[in-house]
Amino acid sequence: MAPSSSRRGPKPKPNAAEPSHQESTKRVLSSKNVTTKKIARTPLPLSRTTEREKTKQPLKNFKNSHNESNKKKTHIPPISEYEEKRTKQRRFDYNATPSSSNRNDERKKKNEITTVYENAASFPSNDVAREKVRKLLKLFHGMRRLFSILSPFETAKTLKDRGKFLNDRKVFIGKVPGVEVGDVFQYWNELNIIGLHREMKYEKYIDHVIRDRKRIATSVVYDGLDDDGLEHNEVYISTELRENAELLVNSFNVKNDIRVIIKCFLKNSGRCGMDVYCYYGLYKVKRCGRERMVYTFCLVRNSGQEEVAWNVLMKYGIDGIRKGLIVEDISRQREAVPICVINTVDKERLTVESFVYKTKMIYPNWCKPIPVPHLGCDCEGKCGDSAKCLCAVRNGGKIPYNKNNVIVASGGVIHECGPYCKCSADCPNRVSQKGIKFNLEIFRTERKGWGVRSRDTIPAGSFICEYIGEVIEDDEVDKRVDNDEYLFSIGDYHMDDSVLKEASNMINDDEDEDEDEDEDEDGGDEEVLVDESGNENNGGFTIDAAYYGNVARFINHSCSPNLFGQNVLYDHDDGRIPHIMLFSAETIPKMTELTYHYHYKIGLVLDGNGNVKTKNCYCGAFECGGRLY
Numbered sequence: 001m002a003p004s005s006s007r008r009g010p011k012p013k014p015n016a017a018e019p020s021h022q023e024s025t026k027r028v029l030s031s032k033n034v035t036t037k038k039i040a041r042t043p044l045p046l047s048r049t050t051e052r053e054k055t056k057q058p059l060k061n062f063k064n065s066h067n068e069s070n071k072k073k074t075h076i077p078p079i080s081e082y083e084e085k086r087t088k089q090r091r092f093d094y095n096a097t098p099s100s101s102n103r104n105d106e107r108k109k110k111n112e113i114t115t116v117y118e119n120a121a122s123f124p125s126n127d128v129a130r131e132k133v134r135k136l137l138k139l140f141h142g143m144r145r146l147f148s149i150l151s152p153f154e155t156a157k158t159l160k161d162r163g164k165f166l167n168d169r170k171v172f173i174g175k176v177p178g179v180e181v182g183d184v185f186q187y188w189n190e191l192n193i194i195g196l197h198r199e200m201k202y203e204k205y206i207d208h209v210i211r212d213r214k215r216i217a218t219s220v221v222y223d224g225l226d227d228d229g230l231e232h233n234e235v236y237i238s239t240e241l242r243e244n245a246e247l248l249v250n251s252f253n254v255k256n257d258i259r260v261i262i263k264c265f266l267k268n269s270g271r272c273g274m275d276v277y278c279y280y281g282l283y284k285v286k287r288c289g290r291e292r293m294v295y296t297f298c299l300v301r302n303s304g305q306e307e308v309a310w311n312v313l314m315k316y317g318i319d320g321i322r323k324g325l326i327v328e329d330i331s332r333q334r335e336a337v338p339i340c341v342i343n344t345v346d347k348e349r350l351t352v353e354s355f356v357y358k359t360k361m362i363y364p365n366w367c368k369p370i371p372v373p374h375l376g377c378d379c380e381g382k383c384g385d386s387a388k389c390l391c392a393v394r395n396g397g398k399i400p401y402n403k404n405n406v407i408v409a410s411g412g413v414i415h416e417c418g419p420y421c422k423c424s425a426d427c428p429n430r431v432s433q434k435g436i437k438f439n440l441e442i443f444r445t446e447r448k449g450w451g452v453r454s455r456d457t458i459p460a461g462s463f464i465c466e467y468i469g470e471v472i473e474d475d476e477v478d479k480r481v482d483n484d485e486y487l488f489s490i491g492d493y494h495m496d497d498s499v500l501k502e503a504s505n506m507i508n509d510d511e512d513e514d515e516d517e518d519e520d521e522d523g524g525d526e527e528v529l530v531d532e533s534g535n536e537n538n539g540g541f542t543i544d545a546a547y548y549g550n551v552a553r554f555i556n557h558s559c560s561p562n563l564f565g566q567n568v569l570y571d572h573d574d575g576r577i578p579h580i581m582l583f584s585a586e587t588i589p590k591m592t593e594l595t596y597h598y599h600y601k602i603g604l605v606l607d608g609n610g611n612v613k614t615k616n617c618y619c620g621a622f623e624c625g626g627r628l629y
């Protein structure tokens with residue numbers, strides 16, 4: 001039996017891949033004023049070349065200057081040489097030369113910081129740290145879903161005020177415990193809450209710490225623009241700001257590790273694509289140069305680190321023939337994207353005849369949902385948060401998805417617009433009914449049979465797929481116990497509940513916070529999110545995907561899952577048999593196995609003779625209980 005869901009799943013353990021692009025991609029980040037922009041693909045920013053052409057001045061070659069440095073120690077001009085007369089004229093700018101407020105910030109930070117860690121060598125086992133990172137990010141996204149009016153910054157600020165920041169008052173030079181190369185984040189503020197990049201202001205691309213009275217860079221956020229899929233062994237940063245230059249010059253001198261986070265654009269995500277931040281690992285400033293007022297730095301990736309998940313894809317082959325490909329599209333074009341089957345593990349085969357691929361639920365005659373034309377909304381075009389839209393009203397006055405098609409509602413049931421609504425097909429309240437958008441594939445796992453992963457990075461809160469199958473009743477379930485691998489019991493669970501409870505506490509427990517925390521541990525009486533359709537325990541209905549099903553039937557269980565289930569109604573109004581839609585509970589890097597929580601009750605799964613059945617769990621999560629049932 002494979003019931004419900006909730007929470008997020010294991011962050012990627014980015015697989016080691018053979019470096020497919022030895023050629024490094026060279027980019028320049030300009031942190032002048034408040035934007036980053038790509039200046040050039042060559043070590044020397046084009047803008048400078050243009051300027052040189054204009055002024056006819058000789059150009060000091062950046063690469064040559066580096067070569068010279070091999071003979072003679074590079075002269076890195078002391079920053080003080082650059083009397084910035086322009087400072088006064090400059091607009092207010094977070095990156096500007098330290099103003100008094102920046103100095104205050106600095107002083108504040110200095111007082112706050114209690115410890116500086118270098119490469120976190122003495123930190124607890126990475127599994128513990130990793131679970132902490134994932135839990136906090138899960139909480140962040142849970143809060144975003146629960147309180148969609150809070151911006152990511154406000155959400156992070158709330159967590160900070162509640163003392164939930166993971167590495168608050170700690171600064172890491174080098175690796176941050178629990179964060180792995182290839183981890184992907186949807187919001188800048190996620191970087192802050194786990195201490196990967198502590199600067200909460202979006203424009204502050206370089207984070208730093210004071211060590212031995214020197215300000216050195218600890219992390220850099222670099223705008224890779226639409227470089228999704230490219231390697232960044234070298235990152236070029238140019239800046240006109242003395243403050244930034246000082247940090248990087250000092251880092252060049254002391255040779256400290258700098259974390260590089262690359263902002264990439266995901267084209268296939270949401271309605272208009274989406275920026276994400278990918279952690280590329282540790283780099284060192286290897287070359288510095290200066291051309292008039294522009295400082296240029298080349299950061300080179302430390303060798304021996306994991307490849308970033310994008311590159312793993314290249315190993316597997318993005319297009320063309322995939323290694324281990326045994327079925328090109330198990331859905332036989334029933335889905336908008338082909339669902340291929342890959343086996344690089346053993347000789348086991350999966351064929352299109354193994355089950356009947358369906359994209360719509362199968363309802364027996366006795367529970368055919370009754371059409372409800374009167375429940376359709378009368379909106380013209382796209383629905384909005386308004387009392388006029390019947391569907392929005394049924395969702396508590398809100399459209400439960402944002403412009404990126406990310407779910408911003410939690411618990412209970414979501415009412416999407418449906419066939420009886422007058423709104424257009426691109427109404428924002430039609431997301432999960434539109435089917436699979438990500439390039440999912442079925443792959444052979446080492447110990448759990450088949451599993452599912454995505455060739456795309458999946459932003460948190462994205463719709464993955466529906467759990468499709470045949471609706472059956474309890475009596476029928478009893479008859480199928482010997483073939484119960486693909487049963488999903490509707491409604492006897494609370495989706496994502498523990499995360500949402502904690503998220504709810506974040507906002508509601510202004511007072512007596514500590515007290516309530518104790519209560520939580522004891523299973524105290526904090527508010528439980530109630531399923532408004534009464535689905536919490538509607539009992540008796542199960543989806544069986546053994547004979548008829550879709551890709552969801554291959555999704556395995558994890559004790560620390562990365563998907564959660566959400567009840568959705570759109571084409572009928574029978575709350576006993578909602579659609580079970582699976583959403584991502586966290587940002588999921590490419591090629592990471594997708595999992596949800598089966599919520600089996602140990603000792604209560606019986607065979608046809610009434611004997612207790614047992615099965616080991618091989619999810620590999622840090623908090624795994626060892627038993628599936």
Ligand SMILES: C[S@@+](CC[C@H](N)C(=O)[O-])C[C@H]1O[C@@H](n2cnc3c(N)ncnc32)[C@H](O)[C@@H]1O
Nearest residue numbers: 002448449450485553554555556557617618619
């Ligand atoms: C819904 S199916 C998932 C797809 C299945 N792996 C397959 O090969 O078809 C559920 C079954 O997968 C296996 N499974 C899923 N998650 C597992 C886990 N964490 N550990 C061990 N086996 C698991 C169990 O045999 C379970 O009954």
